[in-house]
Amino acid sequence: MTVTPLARDYSLVGESARRAVESGLAAAEWYHTDIPRKQMKELMQRSDGPAIRDTAIWLGLLITFGAAGAALWGGWWCVPFFLCYGVLYGSATDSRWHECGHGTAFKTPWMNDAVYQIACFMIMRNPVTWRWSHTRHHTDTVIVGRDPEIAVMRPPDLLRVVLNFFGLLDAWHAMVDMVRNASGVIGADEKTFIPESEQPRAIRIARIWLAIYLVTIALAVYLGSWLPLMLVGLPRLYGAWHHVLTGLLQHGGLADNVTDHRLNSRTVLMNPVSRFIYWNMNYHVEHHMFPMVPYHALPRLHAMIRHDLPAPSPSLWAGYREMLPAFIRQLRNEDYFVKRELPPTARPYREEFHSETALAAE
Amino acid sequence: MSDWIEACAADDIDEEDVIRFDHAGRTFALYRSPEDEFFATDGLCTHEQIHLSQGLVMGDIIECPKHNGRFNYKTGAARGAPVCVNLRTYPVKVDAGKVFVQLG
Numbered sequence: 001m002t003v004t005p006l007a008r009d010y011s012l013v014g015e016s017a018r019r020a021v022e023s024g025l026a027a028a029e030w031y032h033t034d035i036p037r038k039q040m041k042e043l044m045q046r047s048d049g050p051a052i053r054d055t056a057i058w059l060g061l062l063i064t065f066g067a068a069g070a071a072l073w074g075g076w077w078c079v080p081f082f083l084c085y086g087v088l089y090g091s092a093t094d095s096r097w098h099e100c101g102h103g104t105a106f107k108t109p110w111m112n113d114a115v116y117q118i119a120c121f122m123i124m125r126n127p128v129t130w131r132w133s134h135t136r137h138h139t140d141t142v143i144v145g146r147d148p149e150i151a152v153m154r155p156p157d158l159l160r161v162v163l164n165f166f167g168l169l170d171a172w173h174a175m176v177d178m179v180r181n182a183s184g185v186i187g188a189d190e191k192t193f194i195p196e197s198e199q200p201r202a203i204r205i206a207r208i209w210l211a212i213y214l215v216t217i218a219l220a221v222y223l224g225s226w227l228p229l230m231l232v233g234l235p236r237l238y239g240a241w242h243h244v245l246t247g248l249l250q251h252g253g254l255a256d257n258v259t260d261h262r263l264n265s266r267t268v269l270m271n272p273v274s275r276f277i278y279w280n281m282n283y284h285v286e287h288h289m290f291p292m293v294p295y296h297a298l299p300r301l302h303a304m305i306r307h308d309l310p311a312p313s314p315s316l317w318a319g320y321r322e323m324l325p326a327f328i329r330q331l332r333n334e335d336y337f338v339k340r341e342l343p344p345t346a347r348p349y350r351e352e353f354h355s356e357t358a359l360a361a362e
Numbered sequence: 363m364s365d366w367i368e369a370c371a372a373d374d375i376d377e378e379d380v381i382r383f384d385h386a387g388r389t390f391a392l393y394r395s396p397e398d399e400f401f402a403t404d405g406l407c408t409h410e411q412i413h414l415s416q417g418l419v420m421g422d423i424i425e426c427p428k429h430n431g432r433f434n435y436k437t438g439a440a441r442g443a444p445v446c447v448n449l450r451t452y453p454v455k456v457d458a459g460k461v462f463v464q465l466g
Contacts, residue, residue, distance in 0.1 A: 027410060041379070044418040103430045107420075109442075135429045135444045139410060195446055292418055292427050 008144045008256075008334065010153050012189040016145030020257070025143050031260040031350045032289055033308040043293045043301050046107035050296040051099075054276065055115060058096070062088045066231055073227050082230060086239025087277065090167060093119040094243035095279035095295075101131055104294040105279070121209060123243075124174035124236050126181060128202035129190055136193045138291055142256045142264045148193060152252050154334035156327040161248065167240030174236075178213075181206030242277055246270070249319040250284045253326030255337045260350040261288040263339065267302065267312040268319045285309055308347060310340035366455065366462040372400070373459070380424060380435075382415035385465065390452070391415050392461060393435045395422060400454045401435050402463045408440065408447035 009016040020026045035043075062085060069081035099105040100116035120127040133148040140146035152161060163169050180187065186199045194202060213233060220228040246268075255263040265285045274282070281287060283298035286305065293301050306312070313319035322338055329336045342349065369383045375394040382405055383390045389405035391414045407414055407426040416427040424435040431445030438449040453464040 040416075041418065046418075046420065103425075103432070131443055135409075138429055197446060198443065290427075292425065292430060 012192045020143050020146050026140055026146050028259045033305040043297045048107045051105040086235040087242050089122050089235035090239030091242035092277045093122040095281050097123050099279050099295050126202050128198050132194045142251050144256055155331050165241045165244045167237040171236050178206045182210040246278045253323040253338045261285050269312050269314050270316050307345040366464050369461045369463045372456050372461055378419050380415050380419050400461055402452040402454045403435050403449045409445045
């Protein structure tokens with residue numbers, strides 16, 4: 001059988017989007033590992049304790065490193081402090097935005113909302129737009145034409161990947177989106193996933209943020225110093241590398257257009273510092289399969305269902321050793337993906353939607 | 363007014379939990395509150411047709427298992443993004459240890 005998959009169109013209003021809806025890939029029912037209800041309820045239970053502790057550490061370190069960097073500004077000794085500050089500002093906020101957006105980090109809703117707003121500002125993601133884009137990401141994970149959060153499209157644009165380790169393209173696009181939203185315009189792609197009733201809120205927040213950045217720039221000009229921008233805005237660039245390092249592994253090099261998270265998501269075991277910054281999102285198959293489980297319960301969930309999942313990548317390095325060659329092969333054959341072996345105890349992969357791409361990958 | 367439909371035994375639902383109930387081609391969610399009261403709503407989230415019976419009950423809130431949208435299951439009120447449309451509720455009574463729902 002000769003398989004000639006059609007070209008991927010990542011626009012949310014393009015041909016792939018239309019095909020995904022027609023074929024039933026959009027808003028499909030996804031595979032789940034069976035977990036007894038009693039255990040699932042225990043895993044889903046909310047608690048303020050872990051997130052209050054982690055947020056206190058995060059904000060405490062952020063303020064400490066930022067203050068030390070500012071105090072030592074002008075000399076080389078400020079560099080290590082700003083490197084740490086940058087990661088806490090430009091990377092740790094990726095996971096804080098994410099977990100608080102799900103409403104699972106804290107038990108108390110206003111705490112989720114407060115950290116969500118702060119993290120969204122730092123990571124430069126409009127809290128309205130990204131709440132809805134992430135909802136779509138969970139409905140249609142790595143479905144081409146439907147998922148607005150596909151980090152590496154096929155064939156991979158490796159220059160874009162490298163530039164984003166320094167936040168360059170992401171921050172640029174975020175700024176363009178902010179200015180566009182602040183001027184009252186919601187883009188065509190954004191309109192596909194943000195309800196009309198929510199769009200004015202996206203515009204209002206963009207205007208507030210624009211005002212904050214303009215004040216920061218004005219202060220920098222007034223002082224004749226980069227320091228205000230080193231504290232607000234630029235950390236999204238010089239501190240982005242860790243969230244890109246970990247985030248690329250979530251789905252990079254794996255299948256698209258499937259309805260089984262074991263095929264399109266990757267769990268990676270990693271060091272405790274990265275897990276603190278990343279808030280356990282290294283358990284990514286588990287998170288996508290059961291998004292109601294808080295970050296602090298994901299290791300328990302992993303232990304409970306690992307018999308049904310591909311073996312996790314044992315380290316960041318191992319994850320990259322799997323993912324990078326897949327990116328290289330996708331430059332020549334964009335239908336290639338890594339299909340990871342399931343343990344004998346697992347139920348087989350769902351085959352309904354990915355038979356064609358699976359063939360193309362062989 | 364419709365008849366009362368026997369849905370399940372009261373003991374079938376744990377305290378502060380939810381179960382699924384299908385009847386006449388429709389699906390519903392039945393709840394038992396922490397105060398030991400019983401409630402019924404449509405079974406699917408108004409956002410993306412996900413069964414709420416797999417979700418988490420917290421006090422008077424049911425959270426959808428897919429996108430974490432929240433409803434007050436006692437009133438059906440949507441409680442924030444991504445749910446914008448209220449959930450339909452149905453009268454419930456408990457008689458002789460059985461839960462009955464009045465389906466409109």
